[in-house]
Amino acid sequence: MSPLTTTRPNPVSLNRHLFIVDNYHLLKSMDSESIDLICTDPPFAKNDTFIGSLRPPLTEEEIQKELETLKRWGIGSAADAERLDVVWPTGETTAKFTDIWSWESDVHEQWMDDIRDNRPTVFKIIETSRKTHSEGTAAYLAYMAVRLIECHRVLKSSGSLYLHCDHTANSYLRMLLDGIFGEQNFRNEIIWRIGWVSGYKTQKRGWIRNHDTILYYIKSAAAAKQFNKEYLPYPTDYVRRDGKRPTGKGFPIEDTWNCHKGDVLDSIMIKSFSSEKTGYPTQKPVALAERIVNASSNPGDVVFDPFAGCAYIPVAAERLGRQWIACDISPRALTVLRRQFKKFEYAVDGETPEGVLASDNVSLARTQVTVRGPAELPIRTTMEDDIESIKPLPQRRYKTRASIFTRGEMLEFLLNLSGWRAWCCGFANWRENRDSTLSIERTIRNFELDHIDPKSKQGRHEIDNRAPLCPYHNSLKSDRRILLDDLRIEIEERGELVVPSIDDLVNLAWARDQAIEHLIGGRAKLRARTLSGLA
Ligand SMILES: C[S@@+](CC[C@H](N)C(=O)[O-])C[C@H]1O[C@@H](n2cnc3c(N)ncnc32)[C@H](O)[C@@H]1O
Ligand SMILES: [Zn+2]
Numbered sequence: 001m002s003p004l005t006t007t008r009p010n011p012v013s014l015n016r017h018l019f020i021v022d023n024y025h026l027l028k029s030m031d032s033e034s035i036d037l038i039c040t041d042p043p044f045a046k047n048d049t050f051i052g053s054l055r056p057p058l059t060e061e062e063i064q065k066e067l068e069t070l071k072r073w074g075i076g077s078a079a080d081a082e083r084l085d086v087v088w089p090t091g092e093t094t095a096k097f098t099d100i101w102s103w104e105s106d107v108h109e110q111w112m113d114d115i116r117d118n119r120p121t122v123f124k125i126i127e128t129s130r131k132t133h134s135e136g137t138a139a140y141l142a143y144m145a146v147r148l149i150e151c152h153r154v155l156k157s158s159g160s161l162y163l164h165c166d167h168t169a170n171s172y173l174r175m176l177l178d179g180i181f182g183e184q185n186f187r188n189e190i191i192w193r194i195g196w197v198s199g200y201k202t203q204k205r206g207w208i209r210n211h212d213t214i215l216y217y218i219k220s221a222a223a224a225k226q227f228n229k230e231y232l233p234y235p236t237d238y239v240r241r242d243g244k245r246p247t248g249k250g251f252p253i254e255d256t257w258n259c260h261k262g263d264v265l266d267s268i269m270i271k272s273f274s275s276e277k278t279g280y281p282t283q284k285p286v287a288l289a290e291r292i293v294n295a296s297s298n299p300g301d302v303v304f305d306p307f308a309g310c311a312y313i314p315v316a317a318e319r320l321g322r323q324w325i326a327c328d329i330s331p332r333a334l335t336v337l338r339r340q341f342k343k344f345e346y347a348v349d350g351e352t353p354e355g356v357l358a359s360d361n362v363s364l365a366r367t368q369v370t371v372r373g374p375a376e377l378p379i380r381t382t383m384e385d386d387i388e389s390i391k392p393l394p395q396r397r398y399k400t401r402a403s404i405f406t407r408g409e410m411l412e413f414l415l416n417l418s419g420w421r422a423w424c425c426g427f428a429n430w431r432e433n434r435d436s437t438l439s440i441e442r443t444i445r446n447f448e449l450d451h452i453d454p455k456s457k458q459g460r461h462e463i464d465n466r467a468p469l470c471p472y473h474n475s476l477k478s479d480r481r482i483l484l485d486d487l488r489i490e491i492e493e494r495g496e497l498v499v500p501s502i503d504d505l506v507n508l509a510w511a512r513d514q515a516i517e518h519l520i521g522g523r524a525k526l527r528a529r530t531l532s533g534l535a
Helices: 023-028 060-072 078-083 109-118 120-132 135-154 170-181 221-226 286-296 312-319 331-342 407-417 471-476 484-493 508-521
Strands: 017-020 035-040 048-053 094-099 155-165 186-193 211-218 302-305 323-328 368-372 430-432 438-440 448-451 466-469
Touching (some): 023 135, 035 135, 109 120, 109 135, 120 170, 135 155, 135 170, 155 186, 155 286, 170 186, 170 211, 211 221, 286 312, 312 323, 312 331, 407 466, 448 471, 471 484
Parallel strands (some): 017 368, 302 323
Antiparallel strands (some): 155 211, 186 211
């Protein structure tokens, strides 16, 4: 018997797509292992609102276009926008975003349920941050955690993530990413010197703050090999210690950027006349994004920016011949991206381009940028057991429950009951031995933890309501809220039972009793962990 195959191709190419929606929804609907590089500049938890005036000023026509686009997506009012998790353009002509966080308005109860169930380490990091920092920072981290968990899922195993942040939350984000990517997959903490500081800032008593941090993680050890090393050219007057001219490619770039002679990467925010300037309050230089895209992707690769803002990352990706996908919650990002891509003579959202400004790297083909709204998300073809938390989202409110096992502990315990076979069809992890015989490998890899009674029918998260399924049958369920017993009947009808009678495999009622005994009795080697109440 050979293992069932579970890999399926992503049928839709999302190249040159901008999604105007909360990136949580987009991420949830993206395929696993479909992205080569995530490079993004999310909110920093500054506890402030950022406002910038677009350059040139926003026109009446552009505002109308934003409203028309929203209308096309069935969003005609602020209430519609709120319901669909899009920012409503309130008639302001600025680029504005709020970087203030609270449990009530930014965190769904369901998210914390999922994190606590599936990512207990991440849960603890969030908990810790409310003690060492603030409620606001904890809420921010919860908001970021659900998105970064999805970022990790959608990355290919050869993929990398670059997360731009600053001193406000960098150490917390680093812990969060250690919890999600694994500390062994941390590569660098890049220091980006912002550049010249205003006279006012230099008045400060103490060290003048002048850097942001970019955290660089890879999904797996394999991704480290993908790195394209970059060099700064030797200065024309540079000689080696022996007096000879250097022969190498230049100085290899270190993890301190814009800090050395010859490495000019100043923030465009401080260069008042930069032609790059869009007026977006958080814009960074295209050259900064290009350095990252060059190093950690190759031509044709897919670059994704879930917090795209004024689109300098998509611009860098396009210039370097990568595919890109972008997302922003605000339709103002659409206007700015449209302006940016018009420079390349691209047709954005069906428009005819005008005002050509050719670039060396980009063909002048009238290439189409597609804009999509909340109801036009891709259809995910790889399904794991988190499908039930996609939609509809419950009330935004947060509370907690007590005792749980970790996901790994539950899988291990339940698989032991069935001799390391999935409870759907009897699938097992077969391994070929040296003598060509097969034996079952006892690893939780390739199993997914599902609910016996679906969560939507008040099924419990606890171990007595959980079952290990094979990914193939778990994905078969798609988003149907189906009971395990019914799924098994379906599998039998499809002739896909690897073990003819599931009841031979595991007696569900008995297994539940065992699980409950473990949960209550606490005799097992498995730990039932109690997390202190938060509410
Ligand atoms: C710190 S700014 C950085 C943007 C970008 N680096 C720039 O300025 O070009 C964060 C951006 O993320 C967007 N944003 C915030 N929360 C979001 C979410 N949940 N989904 C998508 N975009 C979001 C904001 O509208 C804002 O444009
Ligand atoms: Zn199965």
